[in-house]
Amino acid sequence: MTTDSVVTSFALVRAGATTHSTDNDQRRVPLTFRLTGTEAYEVTVPADPGAALPGTYFLFALNAQGVPSKAKMLNLG
Template sequence: MTTDSVVTSFALVRAGAATHSTDNDQRRVPLTFHRTGTGAYEVTVPADPGVALPGTYFLFALNAQGGPAKPR
């Protein structure tokens, strides 16, 4: 992934279920990463299948201000 600014954290956020008022499967999974170049990063997804259950996730890259880092 390449971004327009320095990234300080990555996280996966599982999409919520539209049919339930409470979704026990909704989760935020922090990811480990390392910088591979200017604005480029390699992200590691947890190997434990119980942490990141199968499904649809959004990938968030956050900058030092806690805002989104835009992909390039």
């Protein structure tokens, strides 16, 4: 993944279910990452399937002030 600015953290946010008033599957999963080049990063999804259930997620990059990027949608299988 490449960015146009310095990133201090990454997180996945599970897409919400529109069929429930309470979404028990909603979660935010912090990701480990490493810098691989100038503003290029490699992120790692937790190996524990209970932490990041299969499904659709929004991937956010956050700067030092905690401001998130525009999300990228991805599917974990």
